[in-house]
Amino acid sequence: MTTAQGARERARNEVTAAIKEAARRQLAAEGAAKLSLRAVARELGMVSSALYRYFPSRDELLTALIIDAYDALGAAAEKARHAAGEAAPVDCFIAVCEAVRTWALTHPHEYALIYGSPVPGYAAPETTVPAAARTGVVLIGVFRDARQGPGLDELPLSAELRPEAARLAAEIAPDLPPEVAAAMVAAWAQLFGLVSFELFGQFNNVIEDRERFFRHAVTGLARGAGLR
Amino acid sequence: MTTAQGARERARNEVTAAIKEAARRQLAAEGAAKLSLRAVARELGMVSSALYRYFPSRDELLTALIIDAYDALGAAAEKARHAAGEAAPVDCFIAVCEAVRTWALTHPHEYALIYGSPVPGYAAPETTVPAAARTGVVLIGVFRDARQGPGLDELPLSAELRPEAARLAAEIAPDLPPEVAAAMVAAWAQLFGLVSFELFGQFNNVIEDRERFFRHAVTGLARGAGLR
DNA sequence: GTCTATAACGAGATAGAC
């Protein structure tokens, strides 16, 4: 019984994987807005209606691709964090940033899917939230470890932002002080600004040595967020 | 003759404007990837072939929309810089950043067109470069003025990045020292990271008071780039 | 029960003849 179920499930997982793979190819060729179940089915030699056994709608397929992308990026970030081990917080931060950049460069279309323009007519469901949070959780961990080790530089926090920063800290990292949570989220958004600019072509004719520039910029980012 | 030409030209400009307006509506509804000359023509009660008198191809229409968007954003940045006048460099920087954010929030689809994922199958021609540079030029001006006024804080520059920073400065702002040029470009990319995260939904369930958070983050950005 | 294939719907895009 276990084996029979296992075989069925294995077959199902294989087809599911093949569908997502074909969909990712289409993503690269045509973009998320034009992802079509029929084209995916055609590429697999299936009939479009058969896909509905695996994904209840086109949007659910998109959602699956989005979750996979967030998970793959999150896994890369976690791996880099782990490899950095007990290094100085700045260096852990940089290592995670570089892992994000490397993943983005090797998976440009999946990166665009999650951090690029929203797909018209598609709204990501709540199911994507945990996967989306993974990379952020890694960054939070870097700050947490920094506080238990060499500490953090003092960070300014205007009275104006204090309530929002407190709310934010309570929501994403109750053990971190408000100003650290705020600095971490800002660094997080700015990191992806650097990656997106490189990937989406804004650095064309501007930055040549992108790898070194990135390292320089994220080092500044880390220091600006109080890491040392 | 002048009046006749003038009238003709005025009519042509009006139609051109109407086409771009309809195209922008389509951008909002369907996204840049699905922008189609036919749909634009339909909305205007024209026949698709008539559009080719105004735009030789779909890509040229897209290019015109992109240039318009860069120009509108650049104009907003310039206006904010002008309004800030002789204020402290930090405050000039913040004013420009807030103008960028405000423009992006009021023109989300045009923002996505220029700073979001690339449109599959479309490559922006060199003609877009001057318009794309306008906002950056404003930021460069803030740094230039800062140096002639209260000055800039010292910025670190690793030996590793020195050649690239020197090349960059020579290309975009020969009167600025390499480390300032590098810091300025980094701040530029990070600014758009903040705006994109807010606009593309990454701050959903994370940041509530986005205006205050933005102000806080770009203040940090300005300080990190040496402004005071 | 689990899957695939056929056929069809309504909506929309597209190409070409006129």
Next chain:
DNA sequence: GTCTATCTCGTTATAGAC
């Protein structure tokens, strides 16, 4: 500039194979 015939799409109902 108009019309029509032929595509595409997402999605569903249905029937049959394993």
